[in-house]
Amino acid sequence: MVKIIYPIILASVTKKKEEEIEFSGSIQSLLDYLCEKYKKIEKVFYNEEGFNRFINIYVNNEDIRNLNGFETEVKDDDVVKFIPAIAGG
Amino acid sequence: MLMLECMACKTEYEDSPRYICERCFAPLQVKYDWDSIQERVTRERISRGVHSMWRYIDFLPVSREPIDLGAGFTRFIHAKNLGKVIGLRNLYLIDDSTNPTYSFKDRVVSVAVTKALEFDMRALGCASTGNLAGSLSAHSAKAGLPAYIFVPSGIEKAKIIQALVHGANVIEVEGDYDSANRIATELAESHPDWGFVNINLRPYYVEGSKTLAYEAVERLGWSSPDQVVVPMASGALLTSIYNGFNDFLRIDLTDKIPIFNGIQPKGFPIVESIKNRTEIKPKKGLKTVVHSLAIGNPANGFTAKKIVEETGGYAEDPSDEEVIDSVILLAKTEGIFTELAGGTVIAGLKRLAEEGKIDGSDVVVVYLTGNGLKTYDVLLERIRNVGKVSGYGEFEEVIPW
Numbered sequence: 079m080v081k082i083i084y085p086i087i088l089a090s091v092t093k094k095k096e097e098e099i100e101f102s103g104s105i106q107s108l109l110d111y112l113c114e115k116y117k118k119i120e121k122v123f124y125n126e127e128g129f130n131r132f133i134n135i136y137v138n139n140e141d142i143r144n145l146n147g148f149e150t151e152v153k154d155d156d157v158v159k160f161i162p163a164i165a166g167g
Numbered sequence: 168m169l170m171l172e173c174m175a176c177k178t179e180y181e182d183s184p185r186y187i188c189e190r191c192f193a194p195l196q197v198k199y200d201w202d203s204i205q206e207r208v209t210r211e212r213i214s215r216g217v218h219s220m221w222r223y224i225d226f227l228p229v230s231r232e233p234i235d236l237g238a239g240f241t242r243f244i245h246a247k248n249l250g251k252v253i254g255l256r257n258l259y260l261i262d263d264s265t266n267p268t269y270s271f272k273d274r275v276v277s278v279a280v281t282k283a284l285e286f287d288m289r290a291l292g293c294a295s296t297g298n299l300a301g302s303l304s305a306h307s308a309k310a311g312l313p314a315y316i317f318v319p320s321g322i323e324k325a326k327i328i329q330a331l332v333h334g335a336n337v338i339e340v341e342g343d344y345d346s347a348n349r350i351a352t353e354l355a356e357s358h359p360d361w362g363f364v365n366i367n368l369r370p371y372y373v374e375g376s377k378t379l380a381y382e383a384v385e386r387l388g389w390s391s392p393d394q395v396v397v398p399m400a401s402g403a404l405l406t407s408i409y410n411g412f413n414d415f416l417r418i419d420l421t422d423k424i425p426i427f428n429g430i431q432p433k434g435f436p437i438v439e440s441i442k443n444r445t446e447i448k449p450k451k452g453l454k455t456v457v458h459s460l461a462i463g464n465p466a467n468g469f470t471a472k473k474i475v476e477e478t479g480g481y482a483e484d485p486s487d488e489e490v491i492d493s494v495i496l497l498a499k500t501e502g503i504f505t506e507l508a509g510g511t512v513i514a515g516l517k518r519l520a521e522e523g524k525i526d527g528s529d530v531v532v533v534y535l536t537g538n539g540l541k542t543y544d545v546l547l548e549r550i551r552n553v554g555k556v557s558g559y560g561e562f563e564e565v566i567p568w
Contacts, residue, residue, distance in 0.1 A: 085356050086356055086359075087187060087189055087192065090189070122191070122192060125191065130191070130192050131469070132175075132187065132191070132192040132193050132194070133192055134464075136349065139346070139349065141345075141449060141451075141464065143448065143449050144449065144451050159353075161349060161352055161353065162186070162187050162192060162352065163464075163466060
């Protein structure tokens with residue numbers, strides 16, 4: 079199972095703060111899956127510039143931009159977190 | 168009336184502890200009632216104010232008596248000696264090493280902690296590279312709230328001793344600043360009644376740094392400098408200083424927006440993106456002695472880059488060696504012992520002057536953000552050894568004339 083953890087603002091769309099799903103594939107396919115499952119989430123994930131730059135995605139506490147980006151593979155027991163890209167300094 | 172608004176889609180929210188837009192996830196910023204500010208603010212009113220950043224209270228987002236340890240309105244120095252060395256006749260320094268906890272963070276924390284009390288929050292927290300830890304712990308003590316501070320492992324002990332003395336709970340996080348920041352962000356999500364000053368109080372927190380612009384204008388006789396030189400970590404400081412000049416320009420308290428130059432240690436992402444004209448990409452594992460500027464994933468990098476580019480400024484990324492040389496240069500010319508972030512900004516200034524990017528007659532304001540005693544250990548190998556004598560007769564042997 080892959081564990082997905084949502085920030086409060088996304089949880090208002092998913093109606094849950096976290097969930098576990100049967101999944102194996104890239105982050106891009108996980109995003110596609112979530113857009114299919116939660117119709118309203120697509121508007122938060124994507125804008126005219128592409129994926130919302132104010133959302134950071136972590137796989138096992140590592141920013142996907144330091145891994146393989148949207149091609150990063152997710153497998154059993156992995157934890158995927160969506161975290162607001164606002165903080166620091 | 169004070170509001171929050173989304174930086175991207177401009178959706179408005181009431182004055183409350185929110186930090187991201189519910190519609191598009193972008194950061195929120197404070198929106199002021201400028202008509203009301205313009206009606207009551209005059210240069211004379213400001214000049215009669217207290218000798219701290221709170222002389223600019225009309226431009227700060229608070230509605231209760233501030234938690235004021237005396238931050239701001241710090242030394243404003245015409246650096247004639249340093250200016251002579253690097254060829255700048257009108258070089259001025261704002262020296263925040265003289266703030267209550269010895270860094271510019273007292274400005275932002277003073278605002279954020281005041282807001283936390285306004286919002287009846289139960290505790291305070293932050294991720295910190297050191298300066299913020301010291302400042303938050305002191306202001307938390309004054310406000311009577313517990314503090315939880317997340318720092319990267321390997322931080323200079325001199326920087327967390329303050330936090331520990333003030334009674335804060337300090338948690339060292341395995342990894343770099345970005346790891347500490349991620350954990351603090353997750354905690355801010357799960358504890359909405361805790362005020363994480365640089366996360367869920369961030370829209371208010373960043374407003375405190377605007378006073379660095381106000382002070383430059385007031386100290387220069389109500390006029391903006393031609394150029395400013397600012398250190399960058401997340402890019403928030405540079406962005407706030409820009410907003411400060413904009414505020415004063417908006418209500419005719421100054422004449423222009425200066426050219427903004429941003430400085431980071433070698434290899435860090437904001438400067439790299441400006442120099443290469445590329446998008447900002449987060450970086451991991453970069454090594455520098457300047458821990459306070461070592462943010463690989465800069466939250467306000469996009470805005471800082473835009474400001475530097477739009478005002479016609481430059482970005483520089485001096486090496487650690489140049490940084491240490493510059494700490495020593497400043498100390499020997501102006502009698503100011505600044506922290507390594509201050510050395511970084513002086514090293515960047517030196518490059519800009521040498522490359523002719525700043526004219527010798529330009530009025531330049533440089534921001535020194537903290538005190539050298541916080542990072543003294545890095546300098547120990549570079550400074551002259553202490554002479555030792557056992558009696559009067561040996562004195563001339565140990566002192567080089």
